[in-house]
Amino acid sequence: MPDNWGFVAAAYVITAVVLGVYWARLVRREKALAHRKPGRTRS
Amino acid sequence: MSFARRAFVVAWKDVLVERRSKETLNALAFFALLLLFVFQFALGPDRERLTGVLPGVLWLGFILSGLLALGRTFLVERDHDCWEGLLLAPGDKSAIYVGKLMGNLALMALVDTLVLGLFVVFFDIDVGHAFPGLVLVVALGTVGLAAVGTLFAAMTAHVRAREVLFPVLLLPVQVPVLLAAVKATEALLLGEPLAGVAHWIQLLAAADVIYVAVGVLTFDAILEG
Amino acid sequence: MAVRALGILSAVGLLVGLVMAFGVAPRETTQGNVQRIMYVHPPLAWVSYLAFVVVAVASVAYLVRRRPAADRVAHASAEVGVVFTGLAIATGSIWGKPTWGTWWTWDARLTSVAILFVMYLGYLLLRGTVEDRERAARYCAVLGIVAALDMPLVHFSVYWWRTLHQPPSLMKPGGFTGSSAILWPLLVNVGAFTVLYAYLLAKRVRLLRAEAEEAFA
Numbered sequence: 003m004p005d006n007w008g009f010v011a012a013a014y015v016i017t018a019v020v021l022g023v024y025w026a027r028l029v030r031r032e033k034a035l036a037h038r039k040p041g042r043t044r045s
Numbered sequence: 046m047s048f049a050r051r052a053f054v055v056a057w058k059d060v061l062v063e064r065r066s067k068e069t070l071n072a073l074a075f076f077a078l079l080l081l082f083v084f085q086f087a088l089g090p091d092r093e094r095l096t097g098v099l100p101g102v103l104w105l106g107f108i109l110s111g112l113l114a115l116g117r118t119f120l121v122e123r124d125h126d127c128w129e130g131l132l133l134a135p136g137d138k139s140a141i142y143v144g145k146l147m148g149n150l151a152l153m154a155l156v157d158t159l160v161l162g163l164f165v166v167f168f169d170i171d172v173g174h175a176f177p178g179l180v181l182v183v184a185l186g187t188v189g190l191a192a193v194g195t196l197f198a199a200m201t202a203h204v205r206a207r208e209v210l211f212p213v214l215l216l217p218v219q220v221p222v223l224l225a226a227v228k229a230t231e232a233l234l235l236g237e238p239l240a241g242v243a244h245w246i247q248l249l250a251a252a253d254v255i256y257v258a259v260g261v262l263t264f265d266a267i268l269e270g
Numbered sequence: 271m272a273v274r275a276l277g278i279l280s281a282v283g284l285l286v287g288l289v290m291a292f293g294v295a296p297r298e299t300t301q302g303n304v305q306r307i308m309y310v311h312p313p314l315a316w317v318s319y320l321a322f323v324v325v326a327v328a329s330v331a332y333l334v335r336r337r338p339a340a341d342r343v344a345h346a347s348a349e350v351g352v353v354f355t356g357l358a359i360a361t362g363s364i365w366g367k368p369t370w371g372t373w374w375t376w377d378a379r380l381t382s383v384a385i386l387f388v389m390y391l392g393y394l395l396l397r398g399t400v401e402d403r404e405r406a407a408r409y410c411a412v413l414g415i416v417a418a419l420d421m422p423l424v425h426f427s428v429y430w431w432r433t434l435h436q437p438p439s440l441m442k443p444g445g446f447t448g449s450s451a452i453l454w455p456l457l458v459n460v461g462a463f464t465v466l467y468a469y470l471l472a473k474r475v476r477l478l479r480a481e482a483e484e485a486f487a
Contacts, residue, residue, distance in 0.1 A: 006304045006368040013307040013364045014288075017314070017357050021466070024353050028473045035480045193416060200409045204399050214396065214413065217388040218420050221427035228431060244430060252423050259419060263412045266333050 048140045055144025077160045080106050100231035106160045115194030116211045119202040142264035149191045175233040185249035186226035192256035199267045225249050276469035283462030290455035307365040313463040314358035321351030326418030329411035341407040346474035352390040378432040389417040
């Protein structure tokens with residue numbers, strides 16, 4: 003059976019990228035909110 | 046007024062409104078006829094291929110007409126400024142849900158009979174012994190469609206893009222009903238006895254119970270504002 | 271900060287899981303190294319279902335008590351859940367191509383996850399479409415409950431649809447031989463992705479609360 007490393011890489015990379023982008027979006031929005039209202043976002 | 050009586054009043058009001066204007070029923074009947082043409086043109090004259098997909102196409106007919114009919118459940122109230130009347134109705138608002146559901150079931154019964162009749166005639170389906178089982182499957186499937194449809198119709202009545210959002214929300218939820226109904230219909234039309242499709246029937250019945258129960262329990266929350 | 275701790279824990283967990291998926295787990299005999307995708311696909315699918323259960327429970331909690339926090343959890347879980355579900359489908363599809371020769375097949379598992387995905391999308395669409403926040407919370411709660419109760423029905427109907435007149439597909443994803451070298455990396459990754467879900471959920475809820483506070487400030 004061929005190893006199909008390309009597929010394995012694709013699966014792992016896509017997972018990492020999508021989750022990473024989503025996480026980065028959350029971080030960015032939190033920072034933006036913190037900027038507008040200093041001291042109100044820390045729970 | 047008891048719960049049952051209030052539900053009945055709502056259903057009867059809808060029946061009367063429809064009897065006077067006949068707009069919905071006429072339009073749906075015409076739509077059913079048009080669907081027949083559309084399916085025939087889309088699927089071509091090849092009889093072999095047609096018989097294979099007939100159960101699915103039949104249920105497509107039920108679902109498409111159902112989407113149109115159910116989506117309009119609360120339009121009368123919305124368009125004629127009667128929405129507050131619903132909100133201010135005394136007592137348990139789920140009576141309104143049950144009433145609307147009964148009205149929808151009556152409407153769907155008529156439409157489904159028409160669709161089935163047209164299909165049997167135009168696609169030359171031999172229903173025969175399968176008829177009682179078929180009626181059961183169609184009834185159970187329609188209850189499932191109407192139960193969630195009535196609930197979602199209330200939810201989407203005031204939303205922009207209601208016409209799109211209603212089917213978009215309803216169709217995924219209806220997947221089990223669609224699968225069960227089509228498979229059961231297919232088996233029945235091939236001569237399978239009712240016992241052979243018992244699992245599908247049970248699934249449909251379970252779905253119906255769950256949907257109606259959730260509808261009754263959550264309708265109050267939909268009508269709060 | 272609990273959220274920060276969750277973040278660190280998930281990062282560590284994912285790293286360990288990654289190492290185990292490639293370092294500890296052996297090269298599978300029948301499928302070759304493609305099987306290593308099975309260290310991310312089932313964990314992602316598991317979290318997809320978990321997130322949906324959370325949406326349902328939070329929705330019930332909201333309808334019963336009307337606490338905004340419950341609504342925020344439902345909303346956040348739906349958003350995080352849709353990301354995981356999309357990834358579950360994508361990785362399942364990527365695994366399927368070399369294994370079954372096709373990018374998509376209507377087998378029971380993939381179909382169920384696809385329907386779950388569509389339900390998530392419907393939930394988020396409803397969220398976005400209803401303008402009044404309190405109304406949106408109520409409507410989405412009802413939708414969340416209906417959809418969640420529907421999922422068992424979806425499961426059975428799809429499974430029967432696929433298996434009653436056909437033999438089950440030859441390689442069931444996630445079916446392992448029982449060797450611990452395969453089991454442990456899988457479990458570690460399931461745990462790691464679950465912690466990651468909890469972390470992203472916490473962040474999203476916190477963001478929602480901050481946005482809500484800003485709107486009323």
